[in-house]
Amino acid sequence: MSTAKIIFNKVNKLLEWFLIVIFALLVLDVLFQVFSRYFLGTSFTWTEEFARFSLIWMTILGAAYLNAKREHLSMDFLYQKFSTANKRRVSILIEVFIFLFALVVMVIGGLNLVYTTLHLEQLSGTLRIPLGYVYAIMPFSGLLIMCFSIYHISNIYSSKTNN
Amino acid sequence: KKEDGAKVLYLGHSLPQSHPVHKGILEFQKALENKSGGTLKVKIFPDGQLGSEREVLELLQIGSVAATKVSAATLSNFVPEYHILGIPYLFRDKNHRFEILEGAIGKSILEKGSKFWLRGLCYYDAGSRSFYTSSKPIRTPDDLRGLKIRVMNNQMAINMVNAMGGSATPLAYGELYTAIQQGVVDGAENNPPSFVTSNHYEISKYYTLDQHSAVPDVLLIGTKFWDKLSDKEKIWVQQAADESAQAQKKFWSDSVDESMRIAKEAGVEIIIPDKSLFAKKSKSVLEEFVNKYPDMETIVNQIKNE
Amino acid sequence: MSIEVISIIVLFVSFFGLLLLKVPVAYSIGISTTLSLLLNIDKMPGITTIAQRMTTGIDSFALLAIPFFILAGEIMKRGGIANRLINFAKSLVASLPGGLAYVNVLASMLFGAISGSALAAASAIGSIMTDRMEEEGYPRTLSASVNITASTTGLLIPPSNILIVYALASGGTASVAALFIAGYLPGILLGLAIMGYVAFIAINKNYAKGKRATLSEIWTYFRKAIFSLLLLVIVVGGIVAGIFTATEASVIAVLYAALLALAYGEMKRKDIPSILLSSAKTTAVVMFLICTSMAMSWLFSFEGIPEMISSFLLESLHNKFVIFFAINIILLIIGTFMDMTPAVLIFTPIFLPVVTALGMDPVHFGIVIVLNLCIGVCTPPVGTLLFVGSGVAKVSVTQVIKPLLPFLLIMIAVLMLISYIPEISMFLPRLFGL
Numbered sequence: 001m002s003t004a005k006i007i008f009n010k011v012n013k014l015l016e017w018f019l020i021v022i023f024a025l026l027v028l029d030v031l032f033q034v035f036s037r038y039f040l041g042t043s044f045t046w047t048e049e050f051a052r053f054s055l056i057w058m059t060i061l062g063a064a065y066l067n068a069k070r071e072h073l074s075m076d077f078l079y080q081k082f083s084t085a086n087k088r089r090v091s092i093l094i095e096v097f098i099f100l101f102a103l104v105v106m107v108i109g110g111l112n113l114v115y116t117t118l119h120l121e122q123l124s125g126t127l128r129i130p131l132g133y134v135y136a137i138m139p140f141s142g143l144l145i146m147c148f149s150i151y152h153i154s155n156i157y158s159s160k161t162n163n
Numbered sequence: 164k165k166e167d168g169a170k171v172l173y174l175g176h177s178l179p180q181s182h183p184v185h186k187g188i189l190e191f192q193k194a195l196e197n198k199s200g201g202t203l204k205v206k207i208f209p210d211g212q213l214g215s216e217r218e219v220l221e222l223l224q225i226g227s228v229a230a231t232k233v234s235a236a237t238l239s240n241f242v243p244e245y246h247i248l249g250i251p252y253l254f255r256d257k258n259h260r261f262e263i264l265e266g267a268i269g270k271s272i273l274e275k276g277s278k279f280w281l282r283g284l285c286y287y288d289a290g291s292r293s294f295y296t297s298s299k300p301i302r303t304p305d306d307l308r309g310l311k312i313r314v315m316n317n318q319m320a321i322n323m324v325n326a327m328g329g330s331a332t333p334l335a336y337g338e339l340y341t342a343i344q345q346g347v348v349d350g351a352e353n354n355p356p357s358f359v360t361s362n363h364y365e366i367s368k369y370y371t372l373d374q375h376s377a378v379p380d381v382l383l384i385g386t387k388f389w390d391k392l393s394d395k396e397k398i399w400v401q402q403a404a405d406e407s408a409q410a411q412k413k414f415w416s417d418s419v420d421e422s423m424r425i426a427k428e429a430g431v432e433i434i435i436p437d438k439s440l441f442a443k444k445s446k447s448v449l450e451e452f453v454n455k456y457p458d459m460e461t462i463v464n465q466i467k468n469e
Numbered sequence: 470m471s472i473e474v475i476s477i478i479v480l481f482v483s484f485f486g487l488l489l490l491k492v493p494v495a496y497s498i499g500i501s502t503t504l505s506l507l508l509n510i511d512k513m514p515g516i517t518t519i520a521q522r523m524t525t526g527i528d529s530f531a532l533l534a535i536p537f538f539i540l541a542g543e544i545m546k547r548g549g550i551a552n553r554l555i556n557f558a559k560s561l562v563a564s565l566p567g568g569l570a571y572v573n574v575l576a577s578m579l580f581g582a583i584s585g586s587a588l589a590a591a592s593a594i595g596s597i598m599t600d601r602m603e604e605e606g607y608p609r610t611l612s613a614s615v616n617i618t619a620s621t622t623g624l625l626i627p628p629s630n631i632l633i634v635y636a637l638a639s640g641g642t643a644s645v646a647a648l649f650i651a652g653y654l655p656g657i658l659l660g661l662a663i664m665g666y667v668a669f670i671a672i673n674k675n676y677a678k679g680k681r682a683t684l685s686e687i688w689t690y691f692r693k694a695i696f697s698l699l700l701l702v703i704v705v706g707g708i709v710a711g712i713f714t715a716t717e718a719s720v721i722a723v724l725y726a727a728l729l730a731l732a733y734g735e736m737k738r739k740d741i742p743s744i745l746l747s748s749a750k751t752t753a754v755v756m757f758l759i760c761t762s763m764a765m766s767w768l769f770s771f772e773g774i775p776e777m778i779s780s781f782l783l784e785s786l787h788n789k790f791v792i793f794f795a796i797n798i799i800l801l802i803i804g805t806f807m808d809m810t811p812a813v814l815i816f817t818p819i820f821l822p823v824v825t826a827l828g829m830d831p832v833h834f835g836i837v838i839v840l841n842l843c844i845g846v847c848t849p850p851v852g853t854l855l856f857v858g859s860g861v862a863k864v865s866v867t868q869v870i871k872p873l874l875p876f877l878l879i880m881i882a883v884l885m886l887i888s889y890i891p892e893i894s895m896f897l898p899r900l901f902g903l
């Protein structure tokens with residue numbers, strides 16, 4: 001197995017555990033919110049914010065994981081009709097588009113968003129954590145997606161030479 | 164953004180078009196177009212079309228939206244000085260409030276925002292907030308005991324309700340109608356126009372005018388947009404804002420009268436409690452605030468002594 | 470040409486181009502939105518705004534119900550709950566002509582009544598039913614068509630993730646609780662209409678009838694399914710009685726389904742991580758689509774598209790019924806190429822002001838738009854349910870299209886009924902005072 005493939009698998013395993021842990025925390029957090037209101041008679045004000053921020057993290061990180069697995073929803077009506085060579089070209093083109101979106105919007109736009117909110121010291125309503133930390137998942141996932149795209153492109157190339 | 168040579172100011176806010184504050188913003192639009200001879204235009208996006216208050220504030224900082232109107236409560240997470248305006252029973256009465264907001268203290272708070280790329284232009288009257296409940300009337304603070312009261316997702320509002328003996332429950336505004344109706348919460352707190360435009364008066368039998376806080380609305384412009392204006396244009400914008408604030412006071416008081424009439428006709432019992440009891444209970448909120456932001460104590464004292 | 474028109478053309482051309490190239494739908498939406506917005510505002514504010522809309526677009530407590538209902542559905546699928554519902558449904562309707570096809574419809578409705586996602590229903594019921602139906606002579610493509618269209622009933626019958634998305638898109642003018650109750654009758658009506666067509670085919674082709682179950686057999690299967698069915702009472706009853714909000718109900722559904730599946734012994738504690746992971750994946754597919762759709766929806770508002778379309782509709786078409794009809798046709802077309810979630814998020818803010826101006830209740834419109842787009846998720850080129858349903862039935866999408874067509878016509882007929890008879894949707898919410 002190539003080093004790239006070993007790293008790729010390791011990163012995926014790590015991502016899987018991240019997603020599992022965030023989801024489990026999300027379930028426990030909202031269960032705790034319901035039970036505290038009914039059985040303890042109090043509302044902890046941080047549970048709602050924690051849940052919302054976890055959902056953002058789970059979604060954006062999950063999107064990166066889906067890129068690794070190439071399991072985003074797409075339509076292949078035209079694609080099916082392409083020849084093998086064209087399929088390979090289009091697959092590379094798709095990865096290039098994804099790479100550019102991740103670079104421009106998620107990494108550059110995301111970093112500017114993180115920078116602006118951290119620099120201007122915006123805090124969340126109840127947890128009082130800087131919003132920039134919440135947004136940081138955007139450039140982070142964007143970077144992962146860029147790496148995955150490069151990995152997929154190199155795989156498509158090497159499969160061509162092997163054939 | 165430019166259109167036919169005119170500069171267009173994109174302004175987003177989350178209120179419906181029937182709201183008296185929206186009417187104030189329309190005055191701003193009219194005054195600015197008049198003063199500038201049509202070279203400065205305002206395009207208004209009501210109903211939260213461009214995002215929630217917090218999100219649009221961020222867009223001002225990012226630079227894609229020029230101006231907005233938000234509650235000072237939302238603003239306090241960006242510019243800490245606005246926390247002061249949320250302190251319960253900060254103002255003695257309406258006149259005291261207008262004197263402070265339109266005087267030096269109010270102006271200095273508006274200017275504090277520039278450091279955070281959010282320049283305050285003027286305050287809009289948002290009246291004072293009071294409790295409303297569905298099944299149990301609140302006549303004294305003791306009646307609040309054990310009641311789940313919906314508050315904004317804001318630490319001071321949470322502290323206040325808890326200090327008075329209630330159980331503060333932050334909940335999204337959109338979920339509130341059904342939450343009251345089905346008893347997920349026992350009540351909420353807001354000013355009369357919002358109490359009526361949200362239709363909460365249909366399902367809340369009691370409105371207790373304890374007037375615990377008077378958080379104003381604020382009209383803001385992003386410094387990214389402001390800095391690109393010429394000196395003359397800056398003066399026009401500020402003048403238009405000041406004029407609209409004066410006009411909006413009348414819209415607000417008309418709307419309060421109208422709202423109270425609608426609520427009464429719908430059979431809501433209006434309770435006029437002894438406000439000093441509530442004020443006494445909420446003193447700890449101020450103490451906690453001063454401990455957390457010691458440098459703001461002088462401003463609070465100035466307001467109280469004026 | 471004005472810059473607005475150019476940027477709209479850029480938006481649509483790039484969106485369709487990317488979609489046809491098999492670029493993932495979420496990215497096609499995101500990239501075309503970025504290109505279009507950058508024609509209007511400076512580069513840095515433009516891309517930062519899109520990054521911000523993508524994150525804040527899902528910053529909502531109400532949306533949390535989506536991962537939870539997906540998780541609950543996954544647990545029910547793997548924990549033996551789906552199987553118990555099928556057996557119960559079989560004891561009720563298998564003896565009618567076209568018996569097993571009815572079982573498929575009824576089981577989808579029952580599964581839909583306890584889970585929030587139609588994909589879970591389609592894959593859970595479809596993977597079990599297709600083989601059984603084939604044994605009794607049903608072509609796999611027909612089973613797939615029944616399964617695909619019948620699972621849309623779960624999008625109307627509460628709990629329903631798409632109705633939660635609609636409540637969000639309506640800006641709070643329609644409450645989740647009211648939408649949930651409003652979905653019952655249209656969902657059941659749709660199920661009955663599909664059953665009606667199934668009966669027609671079954672009698673024509675003379676498909677086998679099952680053995681009539683005795684009352685005691687029905688009772689046995691009911692007893693085995695009762696704890697699964699109780700979930701319905703807990704979730705929907707809990708919301709309507711005000712014990713908890715829709716989001717909280719969804720997490721209760723997770724807890725209950727997990728306890729039940731552990732008690733049945735068909736789910737082990739060690740299965741939990743893999744169930745969480747596959748639910749997280751499904752969640753990310755749906756939620757990432759929401760992220761980029763929210764950016765596109767914001768772009769539309771920023772361009773003033775909602776006002777443009779609503780003033781066009783209101784000024785050029787004077788008749789209320791014609792306008793409803795026009796909106797339905799537009800939505801049917803949108804539904805063919807756009808997934809349900811982005812379509813609801815992008816087009817609700819455009820059409821809702823028009824229909825409410827004409828006196829339609831936001832709750833009623835929610836049911837109409839969701840039912841309309843239910844047809845879209847069953848059609849090519851972009852049809853999530855079509856893909857999943859054909860996938861679990863192990864048939865190709867193109868093979869399913871022909872047998873599917875009459876089912877789609879049935880759905881359109883039901884859509885017309887629901888559109889023009891508001892009482893079907895509004896009777897129950899009014900009864901409960903929601």
Ligand code: NA
Nearest residue numbers: 581623626628
């Ligand atoms: Na359902």
Ligand code: NA
Nearest residue numbers: 805845848851
């Ligand atoms: Na479709």
